[in-house]
Amino acid sequence: MGPSLRRPFLETFLGAPSDEGEWVLHFHCYLLRDSRDHVTLVDTGVGPVGSPASSWAPVPGRLREELAALGVRPADVDTVIFTHMHSDHYSGTVVDGEPVFANARHVIQRAEPNPLAEQLRDLLHLVEGDAEVAPGVWVRHTPGHTPGHQIVETGGFTMAGDVLHHPVQLADPTIRYVYDDDSDLAAKTRLDLVARLRAERRLLATAHFPEPFVQL
Ligand SMILES: [Zn+2]
Ligand SMILES: [Zn+2]
Structure with a gap:
């Protein structure tokens, strides 16, 4: 952790009221398929009209249409991985009270608060730290x-x-985001990750x- 982490927040806090101009947030999920047809979905997006994210995010999301266009039915998904449990990352998981990906293990870190614990029950797969959760697919805890x-x-x-x-956080990973739970830890995690990715x-x-x- 370098001295630049102590830079004043107001200059560098993405989303702060002093920001000028408009920042349009995009929402991406990822589908992984290996040669043995193991299907892994990373995050389930903003979900349909009325979903948990619908109060602030651009619903309906297009996840189901995009999967269908690839020939993937919800029942074909073997593993769902949640990067974290903010509503723009899990709102396509339970629709009309039923798990959409009914044959999938749903992978979440044990340390993460889970609003879907009741609805997912036996489909949940809790991990602690780094783990291989599907063939060749690893999660790494980045709090x-x-x-x-x-x-x-x-x-x-x-x-x-x-x-x-x-x-802009690739150019300067010390630039912070207002909705990080633990701003210092998030900045350290971001610095470490960007350095390793590079x-x-x-x-x-x-x-x-x-x-x-x-x-x-
Ligand atoms: Zn988030
Ligand atoms: Zn997000």
């Missing part, structure tokens, strides 16, 4: 934005969830950037 935030990695590819919200020249897949993929 700060939320206590149980996790990123997902497979091959040379990293889905960073809400460790990053805006491309060192390993990984392909970054973002949750909220206008362009989903960034080659580092």
